[in-house]
Structure formats: structure tokens, C-alpha cells
Amino acid sequence: MWKAMHDYDPDQGVPFSAYAQMRVRGAMFDELRKSDPLTRAQRLALKQQAHEAYRTQWVSLEADERTEWIIDDHTISPEEAAVRADEIAELNRAIAKLTRQEQLVLALVFNEGLTLAETADVLELSRSRVSTIYHNAIKSLRGSLMRKRQNNKRR
16 A cells, blocks of 8 residues: 555546555455466466356257156156156257357356356356346246147136
8 A cells, every 4th residue: 555655646537446456456366466476468368268168068969868857757647747847858959049158157056056146256247247147138038938728728
């Protein structure tokens, strides 16, 4: 903080609080980087490898494989199994209609068990962007399932 006070130039038109906040934040990041055993390039390479691995894994999944992590292993009646199979088929159709980015976010969250923050780090997107993508995908899937249920009730 003393260095910030000493180096501050009021003629630049920047309030001291903003200048000091930027300097303190920068110093904190510098310390974190010093304690990181990996270089920036190594960390970036790891993120890119993880992103590519998840993207490749999700794209290669077939509808049947996606179903495996959706189905509950509890014993159900044949009638419930038929209804569930229909719902799963509809869900797979709805997932296929999502954008690749939405599919990838859902795969990282539900298949890999990552949090939205971890997903944001892997995809190198902001947390708010990943949250928006996630919630839009869920909203779309719910809408598809609700429309399917309403159509079935009308029959």
C-alpha cells in the first residue's frame, strides 16, 4: 500500500481508491503466481487439454451412452419402464437439439460432476456465461419434456 501511495499521480485523473485497488489486486495475483508450481503456459496447456478431452468425450457419446447416466438403477414396473424409456428418448432428442456448447456444459456438470465454476475454468468462459448457458439448456429441456407430456395427455 505504501508503494501505491508513493507512486500515485493525481494528475492522471484516476481516483486513489481505484488506483490502490488495482495495485493491491495485482500484487495478490503476483503472489499467487509465485506460489503456483506451474507456469502460465503449463496451466494454459492443461486447461486446453482438459477442454479438448471433455469435448471429444461428449461428442463421441451416442444416445444410448447418454441414457446410462440418466437412468436410475431402482427396480421399476414394466409400465413405468415404458414411460421412462419414452421420456428418455424425448430427453435425448431434446439434448440433440441443444447447441454444442450447451451439450458440453451439461456433460461436464452431470456426467463429470464438475461445478459451474469448474466448468467455467475448463471452458475458459466466465462463470456468469456458463451459468447462463446451463440455465438456458435446462429451461429448454424442461420445455421439451413439458410439451411432450401435454401432447400425451391430449391423446
